[in-house]
Amino acid sequence: MPNKTHTDNRDDAGRLAAGTGSAPLYKQLAADLQHKLESGQFGANAPLPAERDLALTYQVSRDTVRKAIRLLEEQGVLYSDHGRGTFAAPESVRQMSRFLDSFTEDTINRGGTPGQNILLMEAVPANMAIASVLHVETSTPLLRIKRVRLMNGAPVGLQDSYLKLPAGAVLQRGELERRGSLYRILIEDLGIKPSESLESVGAVAAQPDEAGLLGVAPGTPLLICERVMLSDRREPVEYCEMRYVPSYRYKTRISKWSLD
Amino acid sequence: MPNKTHTDNRDDAGRLAAGTGSAPLYKQLAADLQHKLESGQFGANAPLPAERDLALTYQVSRDTVRKAIRLLEEQGVLYSDHGRGTFAAPESVRQMSRFLDSFTEDTINRGGTPGQNILLMEAVPANMAIASVLHVETSTPLLRIKRVRLMNGAPVGLQDSYLKLPAGAVLQRGELERRGSLYRILIEDLGIKPSESLESVGAVAAQPDEAGLLGVAPGTPLLICERVMLSDRREPVEYCEMRYVPSYRYKTRISKWSLD
DNA sequence: TAGTGGTCTAGACCACCCC
DNA sequence: GGGTGGTCTAGACCACTAG
Secondary structure, three states: OOOOOOOOOEOOOOOEOOOOOOOOHHHHHHHHHHHHHHOOOOOOOOEOOOHHHHHHHHOOOHHHHHHHHHHHHHOOOEEEEOOOEEEEOOHHHHOOOOOEOOHHHHHHHOOOOEEEEEEEEEEEEOOHHHHHHHOOOOOOEEEEEEEEEEEOOEEEEEEEEEEOOOOOOOOOHHHHHHHOOHHHHHHHOOOOOEEEEEEEEEEEEOOHHHHHHHOOOOOOEEEEEEEEEEEOOOOEEEEEEEEEOOOOOEEEEEEOEOOO | OOOOOOOOOEOOOOOEOOOOOOOOHHHHHHHHHHHHHHOOOOOOOOEOOOHHHHHHHHOOOHHHHHHHHHHHHHOOOEEEEOOOEEEEOOHHHHOOOOOEOOHHHHHHHOOOOEEEEEEEEEEEEOOHHHHHHHOOOOOOEEEEEEEEEEEOOEEEEEEEEEEOOOOOOOOOHHHHHHHOOHHHHHHHOOOOOEEEEEEEEEEEEOOHHHHHHHOOOOOOEEEEEEEEEEEOOOOEEEEEEEEEOOOOOEEEEEEOEOOO
């Protein structure tokens, strides 16, 4: 296959772009297939062409086709059954993201407008519990950020976040107000790449102060989500407690059954 | 590589078993690596041998090594960084299952003894909402199972499940009481293979009847989890509402960050 | 039996990280 | 520069499903 350095995905014959400048072939193929699936070319549970046919069509190896299919399978866009074929996933599955979203992205995905009201943003010493989960000594200074999160202007949640910042890193309140998403700043400005998060979800009653901030009656059931976020080096970087009003739902897709 | 039909994983030289009767090489390799990791041969974030070295050691192709590594990566057992190496995941990540567990398995994983108290088990006509999610006509008969779930004898949750059974399938109350796990029966007896579930999690206040069954005060915040379970053909099979007491936590690991 | 996805190989080159 | 993981290929054979 000739090397090209297109920014476009396709050459004149409709083949995928190769070469050092472009995305991996299997990602291009996945994007192409996803586009076809989302444009409604395949109904729910409709079969896709066989892997060998796709390889011929796109002029790539079958292994590359399989990588693209596995990628889309992880995203819930399609699924493969041994001996039967590969099929378009039903709409209900396709909409559910299994991945980690920031509040900002999640809200946009739900069709809402995200907002925030920063209640507090200051350096605090780590208490024993938080020091333990973030792998630091007690009293190590952490950046605490307490925010009311808004959807379409209405309060939906309280976020209380403790951040272990790299030495010398600075995060200004104005910057957070301007950008909205804390994670975007971590990624783009501070070089912190989140890789995984460990979450624990439960229910609690709203305390009077929390109730006031969220505009609900004290004692109202709240969804509480505690999260430890890990960097790409698997260093714990953030501990966060989120309390959401009852109308807010936490949605997820779980795949693969642990029973064999 | 010679074909063998061992039930054992290794031959005399310590190589993995090949041949038609044995598990895929990459799964054997993954099991072997996982065992080494769990036995503490590698500390948190300790580097594993390079892929090429593992391939030599185990006498398999590098691609097979990569498949094994990807499998363990999905399970949170290890992680790979481009250009740096492959590393043992920290203990906190390793413990979190990202997969679908039944209440029975989940409770066992937490070190508890699961139990149940079947409140109701009968055929009921589907109402509009449930008919919609299960893709059946209104009034189609469904099997409704309402249970109090127990951990170490104490009530921790209410499960209200609506099942679309295959024509002619029968599920006896005594069978469920004896086996404990509904999903085991679905898989082993009815040929229903769960593949994915879509979940929505939130918080609600306990109603008087629910409070009585769970042994909490009315108005106590409960964690509510609604679930639609899909078969391997992506047919919705079960709609289930679960309400858990505040002490019960729903834990999960989320990987891959949606921002690139 | 024909067609599908699943596993496996051997080798090549690219991209990234760190010394 | 030397080592690491990431991508890609061409071909072979196995395992499963369905008509």
